[in-house]
Amino acid sequence: MTPRILIVEDDEALGRQLADRLRQSGFEPTWLRDGGAALAVDPTGYALVVLDLMLPGAHGLDVLKAYREAAAETPVLVLSARNDTPSKVRALELGADDYVTKPFWPEELLARVQARLRRPSLQRESVFERGALRVDLDARSVAVGGAAVELTRAEFDLLAALVRRPGSAVSRQWLVEHVLDPDREGSARTLDVHVSRLRRKLGPEGGRIATVWGVGYRLGP
Amino acid sequence: MRLGLRGRLLLVVTGAGIALLLAVASAHEWLASRAAEQSLRAALEVRVDALDREACEAGRAPLFGRPPRGAGFHGEDFPRRTHGRRRPPFALHAYARDFAATSGGPPLPDRVRDELAAGGGWSVAAVGERALVGAMPTAWNEGPCAWVALTLQAPPALVPSATFGFTAVTLLLALGGVVALAAGSTVGRIRALAAEVRAVAERRYETRVTEHGGDEIGELGAAFNAAAAAVRAHLDEVEARERALREFVASTTHDVGVPLSALAGHLSDLREAHARGAGPDPRTLDSAARETHYIGALLRNLGAAARLEAGEPLRDAGDVDLGALVERVALRHAVLARAAGVELGHAVPEEAVLARGDVTLLEQAVDNLVHNAIRYNRAGGHVALVLEAGAGRFAIRVRDDGPGVAESELPRLAEPRFRGGDARTRRPEGSGLGLAIANEAAALHGFELRLRNAGEGGFEATLAGPAA
Numbered sequence: 001m002t003p004r005i006l007i008v009e010d011d012e013a014l015g016r017q018l019a020d021r022l023r024q025s026g027f028e029p030t031w032l033r034d035g036g037a038a039l040a041v042d043p044t045g046y047a048l049v050v051l052d053l054m055l056p057g058a059h060g061l062d063v064l065k066a067y068r069e070a071a072a073e074t075p076v077l078v079l080s081a082r083n084d085t086p087s088k089v090r091a092l093e094l095g096a097d098d099y100v101t102k103p104f105w106p107e108e109l110l111a112r113v114q115a116r117l118r119r120p121s122l123q124r125e126s127v128f129e130r131g132a133l134r135v136d137l138d139a140r141s142v143a144v145g146g147a148a149v150e151l152t153r154a155e156f157d158l159l160a161a162l163v164r165r166p167g168s169a170v171s172r173q174w175l176v177e178h179v180l181d182p183d184r185e186g187s188a189r190t191l192d193v194h195v196s197r198l199r200r201k202l203g204p205e206g207g208r209i210a211t212v213w214g215v216g217y218r219l220g221p
Numbered sequence: 222m223r224l225g226l227r228g229r230l231l232l233v234v235t236g237a238g239i240a241l242l243l244a245v246a247s248a249h250e251w252l253a254s255r256a257a258e259q260s261l262r263a264a265l266e267v268r269v270d271a272l273d274r275e276a277c278e279a280g281r282a283p284l285f286g287r288p289p290r291g292a293g294f295h296g297e298d299f300p301r302r303t304h305g306r307r308r309p310p311f312a313l314h315a316y317a318r319d320f321a322a323t324s325g326g327p328p329l330p331d332r333v334r335d336e337l338a339a340g341g342g343w344s345v346a347a348v349g350e351r352a353l354v355g356a357m358p359t360a361w362n363e364g365p366c367a368w369v370a371l372t373l374q375a376p377p378a379l380v381p382s383a384t385f386g387f388t389a390v391t392l393l394l395a396l397g398g399v400v401a402l403a404a405g406s407t408v409g410r411i412r413a414l415a416a417e418v419r420a421v422a423e424r425r426y427e428t429r430v431t432e433h434g435g436d437e438i439g440e441l442g443a444a445f446n447a448a449a450a451a452v453r454a455h456l457d458e459v460e461a462r463e464r465a466l467r468e469f470v471a472s473t474t475h476d477v478g479v480p481l482s483a484l485a486g487h488l489s490d491l492r493e494a495h496a497r498g499a500g501p502d503p504r505t506l507d508s509a510a511r512e513t514h515y516i517g518a519l520l521r522n523l524g525a526a527a528r529l530e531a532g533e534p535l536r537d538a539g540d541v542d543l544g545a546l547v548e549r550v551a552l553r554h555a556v557l558a559r560a561a562g563v564e565l566g567h568a569v570p571e572e573a574v575l576a577r578g579d580v581t582l583l584e585q586a587v588d589n590l591v592h593n594a595i596r597y598n599r600a601g602g603h604v605a606l607v608l609e610a611g612a613g614r615f616a617i618r619v620r621d622d623g624p625g626v627a628e629s630e631l632p633r634l635a636e637p638r639f640r641g642g643d644a645r646t647r648r649p650e651g652s653g654l655g656l657a658i659a660n661e662a663a664a665l666h667g668f669e670l671r672l673r674n675a676g677e678g679g680f681e682a683t684l685a686g687p688a689a
Contacts (some may be wrong), residue, residue, distance in 0.1 A: 104553070173611075
């Protein structure tokens with residue numbers, strides 16, 4: 001089902017751009033230009049609300065309050081030209097889930113919307129599958145194309161750390177501290193050795209483990 | 222009606238003077254009537270001692286007349302003549318035990334009768350307005366001469382004398398004159414001070430009033446000078462701020478104008494290309510994106526600079542989720558990195574990392590570090606943004622593989638260049654406003670901003686501090 005998104009933005013150009021961009025990205029946007037109109041809308045039918053604060057008709061914070069009372073679960077992403085901490089704190093106190101300050105790039109807003117709808121971002125299920133790779137976190141078993149792969153403890157923990165957050169890079173420092181045994185092998189150099197062994201053992205799926213320059217490693221798509 | 226200081230003083234002195242005079246007059250009257258009573262008693266005692274019972278009972282003399290000589294009574298103090306008739310100053314009369322007059326004397330006042338009957342050896346009371354009557358028992362206290370009484374005509378001191386009135390008025394006038402004279406000099410000094418104060422205010426508090434005299438008026442002048450100095454300092458500060466603001470607006474207009482012109486140029490190029498039927502040049506699009514990003518960053522930095530320059534303490538501190546902050550900064554710079562052909566990678570720990578601080582300022586600091594790393598890199602370069610935490614501390618590291626910074630430039634990098642006029646001139650080769658703001662924000666939080674050339678080339682900036 002296409003997620004419905006409510007946009008409350010009085011600026012014609014910005015509102016149209018947002019609506020177009022969200023539609024292109026597979027959402028079904030509804031665009032309101034006025035605070036009064038926004039107050040008359042029931043927010044429960046929407047997956048997310050993008051709310052400008054400076055609106056004609058009613059202030060965005062009043063709309064936010066009304067939406068919070070009507071639909072406690074619907075995430076509200078506040079758009080504001082005010083880039084100061086008290087404004088952010090106030091919006092978050094009234095129940096906003098995120099705060100984007102103008103000027104912003106459409107990509108930035110889109111990513112924030114997607115992130116909000118995708119939560120939680122951590123891998124919750126015990127079994128992770130991508131391509132021919134299958135990782136069972138509870139059973140501590142790995143298979144590529146159905147064939148079991150034997151990994152050392154460190155190699156499995158390394159892979160598990162990447163699998164828990166697919167698409168996000170994990171820093172070398174974090175991996176060294178949380179995956180390697182500090183007494184025996186706790187150095188950045190050993191980490192690279194572990195990664196190259198892991199890649200080799202995973203065969204064709206080993207390429208999914210991408211090196212991120214200056215950061216660490218990431219499990220790619 | 223408005224009363225001057227002089228008028229008020231006169232009014233007060235007159236009121237107080239009249240009250241004082243009335244008090245003195247009434248004290249004088251009381252003393253005089255006490256003296257008359259004493260005289261009367263002494264006169265009566267002398268006569269009672271010398272009284273012969275038979276003569277008294279027979280209504281014979283010496284019921285009247287002067288007391289014996291040397292009896293210690295100064296009868297001469299009292300006038301001999303009242304109401305134009307010559308009468309003896311004292312008239313002694315006898316009364317029976319039941320207070321019936323036996324020698325033709327006037328009836329005794331009730332108070333006198335009561336006091337005598339109650340066993341008081343002496344009693345005195347006023348009769349009408351102008352006479353006193355004193356009475357006491359005789360030695361035998363029976364028969365027709367059981368009591369004797371003596372009447373004294375009005376003592377003179379009960380009536381205020383003309384001399385007394387004259388003295389009082391003179392005294393009052395003299396007092397008023399002295400007060401007026403003393404107040405006159407004070408009033409003159411206060412008026413002079415008021416005129417000086419007005420003159421100082423007209424000269425915008427740049428001069429001082431003269432502080433002469435060690436008294437309260439001198440103190441007033443000193444206090445005014447202190448207040449004027451404070452006002453002057455405040456005015457100087459406001460004027461300096463105003464000047465700085467004007468310069469700030471002027472150079473900001475310039476700073477925003479430059480990238481806006483570049484952006485306008487790019488749009489114009491794209492339009493012309495479109496008119497020629499050519500597709501948009503990706504390089505023009507990327508440049509436009511960079512200019513737009515630059516304008517956005519500039520606006521955010523100006524906001525941050527205004528707050529940092531106000532020198533306010535960290536008012537809006539809260540627990541800042543540094544992981545979310547790093548994610549936002551990475552997201553914000555994704556477009557710029559793509560336009561610049563730079564690969565931007567980032568990582569945050571699985572567990573939340575919090576720090577106590579102002580989220581807007583901290584985010585701006587990290588924003589600037591990342592922005593610089595992308596802007597001064599080359600196409601095909603890399604930027605890494607990593608949040609690390611451990612041992613109660615956090616570190617946000619921004620590394621790049623760009624050209625780095627000349628070692629001699631390093632110490633000057635984070636100098637607060639945004640103060641003063643030449644703050645935000647666009648320097649493609651320099652770091653401009655961003656690093657200075659990052660540095661100030663770090664200092665305000667008590668965090669550390671380390672800038673160094675990375676060992677293997679490139680530049681590394683690290684913002685580090687205690688985790689919350």
